[in-house]
Amino acid sequence: MSGLTISNVIKRYGEVQVMHGVDLDIEDGEFCVFVGPSGCGKSTLLRMIAGLEETTEGSIHIGARDVTRMDPSERGVAMVFQTYALYPHMTVKENMGFGLKMNGHPRAEIDKKVAEATRILKLEEYLSRKPAALSGGQRQRVSIGRAIVRGPEVFLFDEPLSNLDAELRVEMRVEIARLHKEIGATMIYVTHDQVEAMTLADKIVVLRAGRIEQVGAPLELYRDPDNKFVAGFIGSPAMNFLGGSVKGGKVQVPALDADLEIPVTLPEDGRAVTVGLRPEHLAVDPNGSTHIVELTEALGGVSYAYLMSTTGEKIVIEERGDIRSNEGDTVGISYDPATAMVFDGETELRIR
Missing domain, CATH: 2.40.50.140 (Nucleic acid-binding proteins)
Known part of the structure; x- marks a missing residue:
């Protein structure tokens, strides 16, 4: 596993600048959550880390590697989306192992990694099912399992629970917290739900209009905000x-x-x-x-x-x-x- 360093990162779409010189250090094994209002740049920053958005200026390092211009497949990251993105014609087992199969990994290795991810996520009884026969929470666990089998240095979550109902959100939040404790990986998580941020994060990054307003532990931001925006954003009501x-x-x-x-x-x-x-x-x-x-x-x-x-x-x-x-x-x-x-x-x- 590895930490991540973002240095003076800028993102422009033509003449419109949406990220303004972001600097951030995320330690190895840390659970870091990006929060902020809609349009603040949290998903854009996550996609830049993943390589799905080009970085206009600045650099992104994962461990000692400069991944700023690398293809997504070379970065050592795995991303979990809110839409699950599962292949409907494949079983759970096939979905989880498909990426490794396409990269030419031996079947024995694929089976071993899928079995380990299945154990962690308690998906054994669902391996032969197709996505249509799963609940929303089960589909998201399969999506997370697909990320686990890749053995990434950094896990990226883009609002993974936003499509679930309230009860399932709580259940999956507990699952993700348990997963982080078990595998100890570096995880970066985007959400607009501050309950998720406060309960999951080791570190919260509060963003507004493409800039970082404050970085800190959840209770630190709650008890000691630097400005009115952070004070109003963290805490419910x-x-x-x-x-x-x-x-x-x-x-x-x-x-x-x-x-x-x-x-x-x-x-x-x-x-x-x-x-x-x-x-x-x-x-x-x-x-x-x-x-x-x-x-x-x-x-x-x-x-x-x-x-x-x-x-x-x-x-x-x-x-x-x-x-x-x-x-x-x-x-x-x-x-x-x-x-x-x-x-x-x-x-x-x-x-x-």
Whole structure:
């Protein structure tokens, strides 16, 4: 297995530049997840690593090899697509071994590698079936098995679970996590689902408009985002962002009807800032009268109250236990100012 290094990678389509000097190191055996909104460049970057998209400028190294201009078949990568891409007329066993067969590998070697992949993915009882006789989750396991038999240095996953229903997504997420632990391979995974990112990744790369916003471990990005974009993208429900301004060493937040003392170095008086508070760091105060509960969502062990402030800003609060808000209630909000994050109103960078 090998790590991967991306150095100053740029991608252009004609005069349109979509990747802007990306630099990234992925360690050997690491599970790295690319996340970001639609059109941010995460799938484009993955396809450049695979060799399915040409790299306009910069370099891509897998281990010590410069693979920037290599054909996909020479790079030592295997890609798992969201569409499965299985041959409908072939059995599971034939699908898994087809790539090795086309490259002239001996049948005994093919059978051995297919058997090993079958064991890892628990596909023994499906080997003689064709894709039409499999569920979506089983088809995706076959697609992953086809990648395993190639013995790649790097596995690439392009939103592999997006076509599955909610229950199967959870099941396959567990399967992929177990697979990574068992074979210890370097894996790069693209998703728009932050639950997948938070649960699978050793390292998350947050992309926006072809640039890396921040790289770090899942909890590092959650607890210590560098800017408003990362803070809002990581976490579900998303962080609450409330407008404020600096005055006398405090942050005035009209939506909370409060002046917050926040333990950071604030800019000069009058500067516009944004205060970020996560839903789990807020609580409903039934004795208050500054907000109206517009909607509640009960999800079993947790519920979410959607409040509207007198200033017209919406706030989401996570509630646990038996005491839940009711729609139409007039309430207040309690919180610990130390949990608040402050972002510059102009640059959107975190103020620490």
